[in-house]
Amino acid sequence: MSLQPLMDAPWVIQVHAIGAIAAFLLGVVQFTAPKGTLPHRSLGVLWVILMIAVTISSIFIRPALVPGLPITEWFSFIHIFTVLTAYGLIGGMIYLMRGGAHLKKHKGPFTGIFIGGLIIAGMLAFLPGRIMHQVVMGG
Numbered sequence: 001m002s003l004q005p006l007m008d009a010p011w012v013i014q015v016h017a018i019g020a021i022a023a024f025l026l027g028v029v030q031f032t033a034p035k036g037t038l039p040h041r042s043l044g045v046l047w048v049i050l051m052i053a054v055t056i057s058s059i060f061i062r063p064a065l066v067p068g069l070p071i072t073e074w075f076s077f078i079h080i081f082t083v084l085t086a087y088g089l090i091g092g093m094i095y096l097m098r099g100g101a102h103l104k105k106h107k108g109p110f111t112g113i114f115i116g117g118l119i120i121a122g123m124l125a126f127l128p129g130r131i132m133h134q135v136v137m138g139g
Helices: 004-008 011-032 038-059 061-065 077-098 100-124 131-137
Strands: none
Touching (some): 011 038, 011 131, 038 077
């Protein structure tokens, strides 16, 4: 295992990977810690900010790897998670802003983001040929 492939990657990939790892770890804390508390709300804000950074950075990964890539080729199948994550973030935040009876509904979109955007898409990041595969498996 070596972090060198990640350190050698373009900055947008570093932001994406570090943000996703941090959001995953923070998400585990959020699921296990008491709900409705000040720490839950504060860490929730941080989690949303991290997920916004992960979502936006995901758009620019392919052009960072292949400079001059036409915009029509920026996206691959994995970018469906970019769209779903953005949709979930907006939906979850709307529930939180409405407050009251809507407050508990934010769990659905945010759990979906955690499972789809962090666990499933995260596992895809470890496929052969990807930087995180190089980090874990070497070469």
